[in-house]
Amino acid sequence: MDLIIVGQQLVNGLVLGSIYGLIAVGYTMVYGIIGMINFAHGEVYMISAYLSAIFLAIITSMGVVSVPFALLLVLVVTIFVTAIYGWSIERVAYRPLRGSTRLAPLISAIGISLVLQNYVRIGQGAKSQGVPPLIDGSFRFHLGSPDSFIQITMIQCLIIVASLIGMGALHYLMQKTALGRACRATQQDRTMARLLGVDTDKVISIVFVLGSAMAAIAGVLVTLNYGSFDFHIGFVTGIKAFTAAVLGGIGSLPGAMLGGLVLGLSESFFSGFINTDYKDVFAFSILVLVLIFKPSGLLGVAEVEKV
Amino acid sequence: MRFFSWFIKGYAISLFVVLVLFSTSAKAGGIVKIGVAGPFSGPVAAFGDQFWRGAEQAAHDINANGGVAGKKILLVRGDDSCEPKQALSVANRLVDLEEVNAVMGHFCSSTTVTASEIYADAGLLMITPASTNPMVTERGLPTIFRTTGRDDQQGTVAANFVVDKLHAKRVAIIHDKTTYGLGLAEAFKARLNTLGVTQVLFDGLTRGEKDFNALVTKVKGKHADVVYFGGIHNEAGPFARQLKEQGVSAPMVSGDGIVSDEFVLSAGGPGYAEGVYMTFGADPRKIPAGASVVAGYRKRGIEPEGYTLYSYATIQVIAAAMVGSGTTTDGEKMAEWLHNNSVDTIMGKKSWDAKGDLTILDYVMYRWDDKGGYGEVE
Numbered sequence: 001m002d003l004i005i006v007g008q009q010l011v012n013g014l015v016l017g018s019i020y021g022l023i024a025v026g027y028t029m030v031y032g033i034i035g036m037i038n039f040a041h042g043e044v045y046m047i048s049a050y051l052s053a054i055f056l057a058i059i060t061s062m063g064v065v066s067v068p069f070a071l072l073l074v075l076v077v078t079i080f081v082t083a084i085y086g087w088s089i090e091r092v093a094y095r096p097l098r099g100s101t102r103l104a105p106l107i108s109a110i111g112i113s114l115v116l117q118n119y120v121r122i123g124q125g126a127k128s129q130g131v132p133p134l135i136d137g138s139f140r141f142h143l144g145s146p147d148s149f150i151q152i153t154m155i156q157c158l159i160i161v162a163s164l165i166g167m168g169a170l171h172y173l174m175q176k177t178a179l180g181r182a183c184r185a186t187q188q189d190r191t192m193a194r195l196l197g198v199d200t201d202k203v204i205s206i207v208f209v210l211g212s213a214m215a216a217i218a219g220v221l222v223t224l225n226y227g228s229f230d231f232h233i234g235f236v237t238g239i240k241a242f243t244a245a246v247l248g249g250i251g252s253l254p255g256a257m258l259g260g261l262v263l264g265l266s267e268s269f270f271s272g273f274i275n276t277d278y279k280d281v282f283a284f285s286i287l288v289l290v291l292i293f294k295p296s297g298l299l300g301v302a303e304v305e306k307v
Numbered sequence: 308m309r310f311f312s313w314f315i316k317g318y319a320i321s322l323f324v325v326l327v328l329f330s331t332s333a334k335a336g337g338i339v340k341i342g343v344a345g346p347f348s349g350p351v352a353a354f355g356d357q358f359w360r361g362a363e364q365a366a367h368d369i370n371a372n373g374g375v376a377g378k379k380i381l382l383v384r385g386d387d388s389c390e391p392k393q394a395l396s397v398a399n400r401l402v403d404l405e406e407v408n409a410v411m412g413h414f415c416s417s418t419t420v421t422a423s424e425i426y427a428d429a430g431l432l433m434i435t436p437a438s439t440n441p442m443v444t445e446r447g448l449p450t451i452f453r454t455t456g457r458d459d460q461q462g463t464v465a466a467n468f469v470v471d472k473l474h475a476k477r478v479a480i481i482h483d484k485t486t487y488g489l490g491l492a493e494a495f496k497a498r499l500n501t502l503g504v505t506q507v508l509f510d511g512l513t514r515g516e517k518d519f520n521a522l523v524t525k526v527k528g529k530h531a532d533v534v535y536f537g538g539i540h541n542e543a544g545p546f547a548r549q550l551k552e553q554g555v556s557a558p559m560v561s562g563d564g565i566v567s568d569e570f571v572l573s574a575g576g577p578g579y580a581e582g583v584y585m586t587f588g589a590d591p592r593k594i595p596a597g598a599s600v601v602a603g604y605r606k607r608g609i610e611p612e613g614y615t616l617y618s619y620a621t622i623q624v625i626a627a628a629m630v631g632s633g634t635t636t637d638g639e640k641m642a643e644w645l646h647n648n649s650v651d652t653i654m655g656k657k658s659w660d661a662k663g664d665l666t667i668l669d670y671v672m673y674r675w676d677d678k679g680g681y682g683e684v685e
Binding site for chain 1: 348350481510516517518520528544552569578
């Protein structure tokens with residue numbers, strides 16, 4: 001095995017894994033707090049990709065020339081609007097069903113996912129949309145001949161750094177602040193938290209907002225990195241991110257990030273050294289194996305049935 | 308129980324009435340219904356638009372010149388989203404509910420192969436302007452034709468070009484695991500091996516993904532000097548871009564699945580699409596027979612790119628088969644006529660062999676330029 005190739009696949013896997021991790025957070029937080037799988041989360045990510053391109057066009061047409069400033073602005077606005085989407089989805093599709101059977105919100109989630117996909121398709125067209133490359137440049141680590149190098153582009157650095165910062169901030173929020181305490185209390189026992197004066201409806205809304213915000217970071221970065229997107233991108237990425245969340249232990253924040261990285265790296269290495277055809281088979285085999293030996297996922301806590 | 312039996316009777320009667328209404332509406336008056344089946348939604352909807360633009364204009368022109376033996380052409384749209392299972396229901400709808408007289412379609416090979424069984428069972432003439440997988444005509448279905456080439460021919464032209472012109476020694480072959488993409492890649496590989504070149508890599512990527520960096524690194528590690536891609540623009544764009552981003556200088560060669568502006572869009576700009584080769588039929592816009600039609604499109608601000616003119620010609624062929632065979636309903640007679648006669652279309656004279664493939668083929672190599680257009684490689 002060539003050292004260069006191993007290094008490059010490591011970079012590829014880390015980038016892919018960071019993106020999976022950022023989106024997986026949304027699945028894991030929602031599951032942790034209300035015990036349902038938000039299948040519309042992949043579409044939230046897709047919408048954020050569209051939003052980021054739209055805001056990018058608006059902001060550049062308003063005459064903002066400094067690229068870092070424009071990007072920061074795009075990031076902030078996209079996070080804000082995507083969060084509104086997340087909040088509205090919860091309000092419209094899940095809250096009215098909270099008292100009903102476990103399956104009802106699940107069906108509602110699939111419905112919302114279809115609605116969002118087709119809403120974007122009709123509004124923006126079925127064609128792929130693209131943004132021009134904004135951030136150029138890359139770091140190349142040469143080993144030996146000038147042709148052999150490990151490359152990490154600026155955007156890829158940005159993806160890894162942004163996802164680390166995002167996860168760190170979220171972790172801090174959950175562990176050290178009053179809001180985080182309320183979230184964790186709601187997660188442990190919603191009825192009791194409510195009795196003790198926690199506004200659980202508000203906490204659940206906030207969880208949706210936070211999850212969407214993380215998906216928006218992924219949406220902006222992915223748009224910059226791959227340059228193109230269509231109304232269909234939420235599906236495959238959503239499934240993968242959900243897998244990452246389960247792999248890491250659904251309900252656990254660090255688990256989501258770890259699951260994303262494990263999935264990204266295993267896909268990348270399997271694809272690079274064995275076969276790309278079967279990389280998904282391999283990724284899901286890992287999932288199955290982990291679930292057999294540790295049903296709660298890598299970092300998940302086994303659930304104790306309350307009697 | 309009584310209620311249910313009444314309910315069922317009532318349902319049966321209403322269904323019968325509806326069916327009678329539908330069948331009379333299809334047969335009454337001077338109308339010929341032609342189904343236009345393709346991806347009008349979904350990830351490859353751009354090609355559906357080309358289909359519709361071509362078919363609509365052809366129907367309009369034929370109707371303006373007296374129609375098909377005095378009957379007006381009415382187009383019926385069937386949206387398959389490039390999904391085989393949806394194509395099945397579209398085909399059933401066109402046959403049973405719309406009762407079309409013939410079908411132009413589908414686009415994706417996987418959908419054409421699936422749906423063609425239904426048309427063949429119903430004895431309906433089906434002509435695809437775009438599906439190039441050999442399976443479309445290899446199954447001995449008598450009423451199935453195409454007005455485009457085959458992947459084995461396309462693969463042959465590409466492999467010849469790669470070996471003779473690009474002097475490739477180490478070729479990586481990537482496909483998207485679909486009927487079309489894998490078929491194309493295998494046809495290319497077969498010819499390449501005949502020419503004495505063995506591929507260094509033969510691998511498939513997953514449709515719907517955007518990150519192919521791991522695969523690109525692998526291609527790079529194999530030191531390929533040409534990368535062949537069997538698939539469509541949604542994946543070809545990001546793949547081409549990531550090849551360039553990782554500094555792979557080997558040119559990418561692909562097939563007619565990337566003949567669309569969307570290839571440039573999904574690559575993220577002309578800079579990433581530049582230098583990519585693709586095989587496609589000799590530019591139909593340059594064929595003298597179609598000059599006035601092309602001019603007509605351009606006058607309305609539409610560039611008749613990709614499959615637009617193929618679709619136009621296909622409607623012409625269907626109309627000619629109806630006039631020539633003297634029937635607008637019997638698909639088998641139309642098919643028989645097409646096997647024995649040639650048709651003058653805007654793409655020149657076309658005739659078919661016993662399988663339903665074109666007798667004369669003209670794949671050539673194109674290259675994407677730095678402005679997002681493409682031109683023939685001399």
